[in-house]
Amino acid sequence: MALALGVNMVQWAWIASLEDARREDTARCRGQLESAERTRDLAVERLGEMVLQAEADKQARAEQAAAYEMAGAYQYVGECTITAYCPCEECCGRWADGLTATGLPAGPGVVAVDPEVIPLGSTVIIDGQRYLAADTGVTGKHVDVCLPDHEDTVAHGVRMAEVWVSAE
Ligand SMILES: [Zn+2]
Structure with missing residues (x-):
């Protein structure tokens, strides 16, 4: 009986340590996921800026074109x-x-x-x-x-x- 209890205690401790490891893994995964999401958000932001820049460039070119044409020559x-x-x-x-x-x-x-x-x-x-x-x-x-x-x-x-x- 005492032996069985002892085994159970060991098993319980082992299961508890597995639980801890799983929790740590989960926390680590969450951290990685969050950092991946941050990277993605930054990339989306940067892409947005690039698109805006490209549009601004296009706009600037169109304005330059209009100015040149207005000059007639x-x-x-x-x-x-x-x-x-x-x-x-x-x-x-x-x-x-x-x-x-x-x-x-x-x-x-x-x-x-x-x-x-x-x-x-x-x-x-x-x-x-x-x-x-x-x-x-x-x-x-x-x-x-x-x-x-x-x-x-x-x-x-x-x-x-x-x-x-x-x-x-
Ligand atoms: Zn040459």
Whole structure:
């Protein structure tokens, strides 16, 4: 009888310790769940901010577009691929004489365009910066910005931007 009681006590203590472990596990799980929920809430918040930012950017672009159109002189080309080149042989091959298709020296402020899309001699506006369309060598909605150094052209890479032109 005493032995049986002793066994029961041991069993009871064991069961109690299991209960404690389960409670601890539950608490730990709850903690992890709460932290996962916090992470999720932060992510949702950040996504919301990004969406708002994207909408604000879109709005800003639309306003800029309206302002340009109101000025009358500007025409929206659309979203164009923007790349960069320099007058070096690697960029221009046999055309690497330092001169553009219009005879102007290839240098900062000059861009190469597809004359079918952007007439040569027009002012090209990319991100509020003004360039002169004086060179060719690209096709379609693609603007190649002339930079002085080859390393800068590599650093520039490829991006997209909204492009405007003006005949002035
Ligand atoms: Zn180059």
